[in-house]
Amino acid sequence: MVTMGVRRQTRPRRRTALTAAAVASLLTAGCTTGSAVAAAPPPQPPPQLTQPQVDDAVGRLDRIVQDGMRRTGVPGVAVAVVHKDRVVYLKGFGERQAGHSGPVGPDTVFELASLSKPLASTVVAGAVGKAIDWDDPVGTHLPGFALKDPWVTDHVTVADLFAHRSGLPDHAGDLLEDLGYDRAYVLDHLRYEPLTAFRASYAYTNFGVTAAGQAVANATNTTWEKLAEDTLYGPAGMNSTSSRFSDYDQAGDKAATHVKDANGTWSARYVRDADAQSPAGGASSTARDMGTWLRLQLANGKLDGKQIIPADPLERTHLPEIVAQPPAAPAGRTGFYGLGWNVGYDDQGRLRLSHSGAFELGANTNVTMLPGEELGIAVLTNGAPVGLADSVALDFFDTAQHGRPTTDWLTLVDKVYQQQEQENRSPTDYAKPPQNAAAARSDDAYTGTYDNDFYGPLTVTAAGGELTMKLGPKPTTFRLTHFDGDTFSFETTGENATGPSGVTFKVGPGSQGAGDATAQKVTVEAFDENGLGTFTRP
Numbered sequence: 001m002v003t004m005g006v007r008r009q010t011r012p013r014r015r016t017a018l019t020a021a022a023v024a025s026l027l028t029a030g031c032t033t034g035s036a037v038a039a040a041p042p043p044q045p046p047p048q049l050t051q052p053q054v055d056d057a058v059g060r061l062d063r064i065v066q067d068g069m070r071r072t073g074v075p076g077v078a079v080a081v082v083h084k085d086r087v088v089y090l091k092g093f094g095e096r097q098a099g100h101s102g103p104v105g106p107d108t109v110f111e112l113a114s115l116s117k118p119l120a121s122t123v124v125a126g127a128v129g130k131a132i133d134w135d136d137p138v139g140t141h142l143p144g145f146a147l148k149d150p151w152v153t154d155h156v157t158v159a160d161l162f163a164h165r166s167g168l169p170d171h172a173g174d175l176l177e178d179l180g181y182d183r184a185y186v187l188d189h190l191r192y193e194p195l196t197a198f199r200a201s202y203a204y205t206n207f208g209v210t211a212a213g214q215a216v217a218n219a220t221n222t223t224w225e226k227l228a229e230d231t232l233y234g235p236a237g238m239n240s241t242s243s244r245f246s247d248y249d250q251a252g253d254k255a256a257t258h259v260k261d262a263n264g265t266w267s268a269r270y271v272r273d274a275d276a277q278s279p280a281g282g283a284s285s286t287a288r289d290m291g292t293w294l295r296l297q298l299a300n301g302k303l304d305g306k307q308i309i310p311a312d313p314l315e316r317t318h319l320p321e322i323v324a325q326p327p328a329a330p331a332g333r334t335g336f337y338g339l340g341w342n343v344g345y346d347d348q349g350r351l352r353l354s355h356s357g358a359f360e361l362g363a364n365t366n367v368t369m370l371p372g373e374e375l376g377i378a379v380l381t382n383g384a385p386v387g388l389a390d391s392v393a394l395d396f397f398d399t400a401q402h403g404r405p406t407t408d409w410l411t412l413v414d415k416v417y418q419q420q421e422q423e424n425r426s427p428t429d430y431a432k433p434p435q436n437a438a439a440a441r442s443d444d445a446y447t448g449t450y451d452n453d454f455y456g457p458l459t460v461t462a463a464g465g466e467l468t469m470k471l472g473p474k475p476t477t478f479r480l481t482h483f484d485g486d487t488f489s490f491e492t493t494g495e496n497a498t499g500p501s502g503v504t505f506k507v508g509p510g511s512q513g514a515g516d517a518t519a520q521k522v523t524v525e526a527f528d529e530n531g532l533g534t535f536t537r538p
Contacts, residue, residue, distance in 0.1 A: 044372040045349050049400055054375060057400035058089050064395045065093050068410055074364075074383035075266050076104035076255050079392065080291035084374045085299055087291040096382070097256040098266045106288040109240055109254040110380040111272060113357030115365040116243070116283035117209055119232070119293065121162055121317040121340030123279075124216050125301070126231040128313035132219040134159040134339070141215040146191040152198050153191075161212035162339040163321035164204050167195035169530050171496070173207035174277075178494035179455070179472030183276045187211050192454045194530055202324045202337060206280035209340070213279025224279055235308045236296055238289040245273045248284035255382035257362025266383055270361040272495065281357070290367070290378035297353075298374050317341055318353055318371070354393070358385040360495050368393040375400070387413030426525060430481070430489035430500040438485035443467060446486075446505050446519050450535030455527060458535045469503065469524075486519065492526050501526035 058081055065077050075098040081089035092104035112119070128134055132141060135157045139145045146153045152167060160166050172193045173186040181189075186207050196203065217224040228243045240251070248254060249271075256268035274282035285293075296302065301309035317339040324342065325335030336343040341353045350372045357365035362382065366389040369376035377396050379389040391410035398405045440446075443462035450458045459470045460480070467480040467488065480488040486505040492498050505519035520537050527533035 044351060047373050048348055048350070049370075049373050049375065053400050053403075054083050054088075054373075056403070057396050058083075060399055061089055061392075061396060062091070064392055064399075065091075068388045068392055068395075069094055071410060072383070072386045072388050072414075073260070073264065073266055074381050074386065074388050075258055076108070076382040077388070077392070078104050078106065078108055078110065078255075078287035078380045080106070080287040080294065080378045081396070082291055082294040082298060082374075082376045085295055087288075087295070090287055090291055092287065096254065097268050098258055102253075104255060104382075105253070107240060107253055107286050109248055109251040109284050109286055110365065110382060111248060111255075111257060111274070111359060111363045112283045112285055112365050112380070113274075113281050113359045113363050114206075115355055115357035115367055115378075116274075116279065116281050117162075117340040118297075118317070118353075118355050118367065119241075119283050119285075119340075120209065120213055120228070120279040121338075122293070122297070122309055122314065123228045123232045124158065124162070124213070124339075125313040125317055126309045127216050127220055127227065128316075129310065130220065132158065132216050134162075134313065134316055136215075136219075138212055138215045141219040142187075142211060144188065145211060145215070148191060148193060148195050149198070152195060156198070158212045158215060159316075159321065159339055160199065161205070161208040162317075163337055164202050164208060164324070165199050165322040165337075166205070166208050167198045167201060168193055168203060168205045168208050169196070170203040170205070172203075172205045172530075174496050175527055176455070177207075177274075177276045178496050179476055180474045181276070181456075181472060183210060183214070183278075185473075186276060187214065189454055192532060199322075202322045206277045209280040210277045228279075228283075232293075232309065233289075236292055236303055238285065238292055241283065241285040241289045241293075243278045243283050245275045245278075245282060245284075249273075251284075254284075255380070257359060258383045259360075259362050260384060260386070268362070272359050272361040272363070274359075281359075285380075287378065287380060290380070294367070294369065294376040294378060297369060298371055298376055318343065318351065356385075356390055360384055360497065364389045366390050366393045368397065370397070385417050387411075387417060424498045426499065426501050428502060428525075430483055430502065433483050437483065440482045440488075441486065441507070441517065441519075445507065445517055446522075448518075448537055450522050450537050452532070452535040454532045455535070458522065458524070460522070498526060 076094040076096055078092040090106045092106055092108055094104050096102040096104055138156055156166050176186045213224050217227045220227055225243045233241045257272055258266040258268050261267055296308055300311040301307055301314045319338050320336035320343045322337050324337040327334050342355055344352050346352050350370055352370055354368040362384050364381045364385040366379045377393050379392045381389045387410050390413045394409040395405045447460050447462050461468055468477050470477050478490040480490055483489050488503045489500045492501050502525040504523050506521040507517045508520040521534055523534045
């Protein structure tokens with residue numbers, strides 16, 4: 001074990017993966033044309049934005065945010081802007097929780113979701129050169145860690161995992177987290193995931209980043225949460241930032257997470273505890289602390305003349321490590337991923353760094369920087385992703401460069417999210433069984449326990465005329481609804497929910513036509529993207 005300190009779908013099921021790449025291409029390239037960036041980072045041009053241009057963009061931010069909130073209904077937003085080592089804008093808007101008194105301010109704590117990744121790479125940059133380096137094999141510091149290929153297991157490094165180039169499939173391990181498994185279990189079971197080409201393929205993996213973060217923590221003889229606190233949050237004075245869910249949960253001034261209801265209103269229905277993947281998605285912070293962190297990033301690791309994070313390992317995080325978004329056309333622009341950052345170059349040849357965070361259970365964040373201009377923005381929201389956080393950043397930089405937004409970014413980004421949401425759903429409409437649907441067998445043909453090395457046991461029980469299946473350590477219970485013959489459906493839940501999905505039982509050989517035959521296997525469609533979703537009766 002890792003030591004801690006149906007129809008199979010062929011498309012990505014979790015919309016945040018492709019959305020991250022698609023939104024990153026908008027943020028880094030601004031949807032403009034130009035030639036692809038060369039393999040080596042080009043020298044940065046001199047600053048091109050004047051102080052009046054930045055001042056004008058900052059002056060319009062109130063209206064940009066308020067207009068986006070009016071159009072989306074997202075309850076609360078907080079924004080920080082840094083320019084030339086100064087926080088030039090710091091403001092909160094709206095409510096911490098819809099329908100409750102309590103305004104959002106600069107010190108309101110938000111869950112950051114995947115904006116945790118560039119924070120985490122900053123933490124690791126602070127540890128590099130002490131007990132570990134970016135190019136150290138993870139297995140050296142994470143006993144028991146293994147991937148499916150032994151050679152990759154021996155060679156995959158901290159940098160490989162932070163750059164999403166290990167070969168692990170998209171969002172590997174996330175469904176285990178949804179079922180309630182802890183960090184140790186998920187990391188120990190990455191060995192079952194199929195691999196693509198090592199260092200030649202990009203796939204966004206929260207638990208790849210988490211494995212790397214855990215290895216760094218182990219190398220320094222501490223926990224990840226304490227490492228982040230001691231290396232970055234404490235020395236930088238980011239006193240409201242944490243990598244522990246309990247700190248967010250206990251904060252008096254915190255933004256609840258919200259999802260959009262069918263009638264268009266927003267409600268705080270879910271709580272997202274991301275401790276299992278803390279380095280990748282479990283941080284929380286405020287607009288004020290994000291402003292401090294932006295200052296540090298744009299000043300090569302310094303704050304008020306003090307070197308908080310060494311400059312060289314921090315600069316490494318800003319360099320392209322893998323192609324994440326190939327150009328969509330010959331004149332298009334390539335999007336890269338660095339170490340916890342989306343990396344791109346705009347029409348002026350300027351490096352643009354960004355990252356979005358998205359919890360389907362109720363948070364959306366964005367950070368975008370133009371290091372050559374010493375300009376950055378952080379946008380925190382307490383609503384599920386509808387494009388607001390990303391569009392505020394895009395509108396801001398457009399206004400600084402062109403005097404106004406060049407397109408309706410909110411509509412464009414929201415369409416990206418909506419398109420991915422539809423693509424992630426099952427191709428089967430389980431609300432409409434076929435007219436000639438076959439009857440199910442008797443309940444005892446399906447009841448019992450089925451084993452799976454990856455997901456653990458699945459138990460089907462019958463009570464009150466209904467079948468249910470239970471999985472995970474809690475366990476999580478799902479009601480099964482008959483669809484056709486030996487196929488049932490259930491409603492997926494959690495961060496990676498994708499609507500109704502299928503559960504198909506396979507009855508043993510020679511049992512056709514035998515109404516009381518016993519199922520020997522069951523395949524859960526929502527869990528079978530990588531071929532791991534079949535459970536077998538022992």
